Amino acid sequence: MPTAKDLASLGDQQVVELARAGKEVAYRELLHRYERPVFSLIYRMVRDHAAAEDLAQETFVKVLNALDSYRPEYKFSSWIFKIANNAAIDHLRRREVRTLSLDGAPDARTADEIQATALQVTDHGPNPLAEVESRELGATIEQAIAKLRPEYRACILLRHVEGRAYEEIAESLDLPLGTVKTYIHRARLELRESLAHLKDD
Amino acid sequence: MDKYLEQDELDRLIARELSRLPYYAPSRGFQGRVMAQVSLPEPRALVVLQRTRAWVLQPRRALALAGAYVACAAIALGFAVPWVLQHVPSISYGTGLMAAKVLGAARELGMALAGWVLTSRSYEAVRSLPILQEHLAGITVLLTVAYAAAAVALYRLLKSPRGKSVPVSSAL
Numbered sequence: 001m002p003t004a005k006d007l008a009s010l011g012d013q014q015v016v017e018l019a020r021a022g023k024e025v026a027y028r029e030l031l032h033r034y035e036r037p038v039f040s041l042i043y044r045m046v047r048d049h050a051a052a053e054d055l056a057q058e059t060f061v062k063v064l065n066a067l068d069s070y071r072p073e074y075k076f077s078s079w080i081f082k083i084a085n086n087a088a089i090d091h092l093r094r095r096e097v098r099t100l101s102l103d104g105a106p107d108a109r110t111a112d113e114i115q116a117t118a119l120q121v122t123d124h125g126p127n128p129l130a131e132v133e134s135r136e137l138g139a140t141i142e143q144a145i146a147k148l149r150p151e152y153r154a155c156i157l158l159r160h161v162e163g164r165a166y167e168e169i170a171e172s173l174d175l176p177l178g179t180v181k182t183y184i185h186r187a188r189l190e191l192r193e194s195l196a197h198l199k200d201d
Numbered sequence: 202m203d204k205y206l207e208q209d210e211l212d213r214l215i216a217r218e219l220s221r222l223p224y225y226a227p228s229r230g231f232q233g234r235v236m237a238q239v240s241l242p243e244p245r246a247l248v249v250l251q252r253t254r255a256w257v258l259q260p261r262r263a264l265a266l267a268g269a270y271v272a273c274a275a276i277a278l279g280f281a282v283p284w285v286l287q288h289v290p291s292i293s294y295g296t297g298l299m300a301a302k303v304l305g306a307a308r309e310l311g312m313a314l315a316g317w318v319l320t321s322r323s324y325e326a327v328r329s330l331p332i333l334q335e336h337l338a339g340i341t342v343l344l345t346v347a348y349a350a351a352a353v354a355l356y357r358l359l360k361s362p363r364g365k366s367v368p369v370s371s372a373l
Binding site: 022032037043061064145156196 | 212216218220221226235241247
């Protein structure tokens with residue numbers, strides 16, 4: 001019986017194989033590996049904590065219940081990001097949210113809703129001053145990302161936050177490689193425009 | 202020049218800050234909520250055990266019928282196997298004779314078909330076509346290409362309606 005510690009050193013494909021064989025610990029390992037990346041991608045796409053959580057949950061339930069139909073010639077990460085991105089895009093189509101508010105989602109009315117939907121940076125640095133600066137800069141970047149078109153946003157997040165290769169992004173988003181490169185280029189141009197004031201600071 | 206340097210510096214700053222963006226975490230209990238909706242496949246050994254248990258728990262009449270069926274098969278095999286072993290030479294002779302007859306019939310049928318084709322009017326019409334020997338190579342190439350194109354078209358026709366094999370959409 002493999003433990004979570006044993007699984008940590010295995011590749012995604014091997015963990016998937018164990019999950020297919022009915023090992024619950026392998027399911028939990030996949031969840032543990034992709035919980036934050038998938039949630040972060042969806043959250044940055046939809047900018048609503050509750051909705052992001054529902055969509056992330058929907059993504060994982062779909063993926064984990066369909067492991068038998070997963071084809072190993074594709075990267076597991078591409079597969080899961082594809083489903084997560086589709087869920088986020090579908091949600092955005094249903095309910096278009098245009099602007100990001102660091103103080104909470106635009107539809108948040110009560111204090112609890114504002115608190116729940118506010119962007120919160122969880123990874124704090126050791127130096128308090130650097131941490132404040134980094135948080136301010138991070139928040140500015142988050143705002144600039146939020147202004148991008150959803151397609152550009154997904155591409156730039158997968159490229160720079162997740163560090164995925166262009167080919168993998170194309171596979172994940174079901175787009176031609178050339179389109180991915182164009183989207184990333186345009187996203188960079190828009191970010192450069194939005195963040196031009198940084199070079200003066 | 203300074204403008205380009207500034208732009209380059211800004212690009213690097215953006216790329217660096219993007220890669221430093223933190224991950225957000227879902228609320229506590231997320232894993233539990235997901236796992237509650239996931240149906241785990243049962244291990245093979247457990248499936249076999251469950252099937253055996255279900256079989257054993259069948260009503261007595263069904264078990265009696267299954268037992269009688271197995272007994273009949275065992276008795277029949279008890280007679281059949283020694284008989285086959287005793288008559289192996291004649292069985293193999295008979296099988297060989299039968300195979301030779303089938304082959305002979307197939308050969309005769311083939312010959313009849315060839316004769317019918319060679320004496321048909323269509324064959325004469327094809328033979329009398331004014332095709333020069335130097336055109337033969339070109340015609341052969343043309344026919345090969347057309348046949349390959351037809352194969353490709355057929356393959357595309359038989360593929361999924363989206364025309365691509367995408368694991369996610371097919372899986373979900």
